Amino acid sequence: SAVISQKPSRDICQRGTSLTIQCQVDSQVTMMFWYRQQPGQSLTLIATANQGSEATYESGFVIDKFPISRPNLTFSTLTVSNMSPEDSSIYLCSVYESGAERFGSGTQLSVL
Amino acid sequence: QKEVEQNSGPLSVPEGAIASLNCTYSDRGSQSFFWYRQYSGKSPELIMFIYSNGDKEDGRFTAQLNKASQYVSLLIRDSQPSDSATYLCAVNAGGTSYGKLTFGQGTILTVHP
Numbered sequence: 001s002a003v004i005s006q007k008p009s010r011d012i013c014q015r016g017t018s019l020t021i022q023c024q025v026d027s028q029v030t031m032m033f034w035y036r037q038q039p040g041q042s043l044t045l046i047a048t049a050n051q052g053s054e055a056t057y058e059s060g061f062v063i064d065k066f067p068i069s070r071p072n073l074t075f076s077t078l079t080v081s082n083m084s085p086e087d088s089s090i091y092l093c094s095v096y097e098s099g100a101e102r103f104g105s106g107t108q109l110s111v112l
Numbered sequence: 113q114k115e116v117e118q119n120s121g122p123l124s125v126p127e128g129a130i131a132s133l134n135c136t137y138s139d140r141g142s143q144s145f146f147w148y149r150q151y152s153g154k155s156p157e158l159i160m161f162i163y164s165n166g167d168k169e170d171g172r173f174t175a176q177l178n179k180a181s182q183y184v185s186l187l188i189r190d191s192q193p194s195d196s197a198t199y200l201c202a203v204n205a206g207g208t209s210y211g212k213l214t215f216g217q218g219t220i221l222t223v224h225p
Contacts, residue, residue, distance in 0.1 A: 031211050042200060042215040043156070092155055096210045099161060100146055101202075106155040 002027045002097050004104035012110045013083055020079045021107045023093035028073035031096035034066070037106075038089045049076040049093075083111045116203050118216035125223055131188040133219050135201030138182065145177055145184045146202040146213065149195075156200055159186070191223040 003026040013019050023032065032049040047055040047068055055068035070076045080087050088111045094101040115138045125131045133147075144163055148156035162168045162175040162184065174187040184203075188195055198218040205212040 033211055033213075042217045043202075043213075044215075045212060048211060090155075099144075100158050101211065101213060102158055103148075103155040 001102055002029060002095055004093065004095060004102065006093060006104040006107050008107055009105060010108040010110075012112060014112055015084055017083055018079055018081045019083065019109060020077050021091050021093075021109075023076045023078070023104055025074045025095055029095040029097055030073065032070060032076045033094045033096075033101065034068060034076070034078045035092045035094065035103075036089045037092060043092065046078070046091075049078075080109065083109075085111045087111050116201055116214050116216040118199075118201050118219050120217055120219060122220040122222050125191050125221070127191060127193060127223055127225050129191050129223075131191045131195065131221055131223070133186040133188075133199050133201075133221065135184045135186075135203075135216055136182055137184070137201075137203045137214075139203065139205065139214075140179075140182065142203045142205065144204040144210075145175070146204075147173075147175060147184075147186045148200040148202060150198045150200055150218070152197075159199075188221075191221075193223050193225055196221055196223050 005024045007022045034046040035043045037043050045058050046061045047057040049068050049070040051070045067079045091107045093104045117136045146161045147159040150156045160170045162177045168175045172189045176185045200218045201216040202213040
């Protein structure tokens with residue numbers, strides 16, 4: 001199965017700043033997704049990262065807050081903009097491969 | 113509202129026993145059902161998925177699906193302490209053949225020696 005790498009693995013950021021999370025896959029994949037896992041909670045889908053077009057966001061998530069890029073079939077970025085402590089979560093990318101979604105190692109974000 | 117419900121647990125079973133994890137879902141159009149295992153501080157790891165009614169076995173794991181009852185379960189045979197983790201049930205949105213997963217809250221499983 002595909003190897004999915006995320007960077008950074010963790011970060012501590014100041015309120016009002018932005019962080020860009022990278023997701024790199026070792027093979028070309030059509031479907032990539034971004035999820036958020038708030039402390040003690042399950043995963044919530046943020047958006048589908050579409051190659052060559054704008055991301056498709058789920059209810060409650062907007063492009064201004066979570067801009068996503070997908071320049072090719074192996075790479076995507078998620079930016080968390082104008083951060084507040086409520087954005088402290090684990091952010092995960094996933095790829096759809098061989099019938100199921102598989103997840104990267106995640107980025108643990110703490111906002112002070 | 114599309115929902116996936118799981119008992120949060122914790123579910124505690126002795127080593128060697130069968131652990132039974134249950135999940136119900138509300139979207140009758142859902143076609144794909146997934147079980148993930150998540151260790152503390154780690155990302156979810158796919159255990160198995162099931163598309164058709166009935167049972168699907170993979171090693172010590174068996175997934176069971178009943179679309180009429182909107183119910184999916186995971187059985188873990190010969191449970192080991194290393195199986196202690198949170199188990200997440202996920203269901204795809206009806207009308208889609210991939211992605212757009214909705215996750216349950218997860219069931220914490222503890223296997224004690």
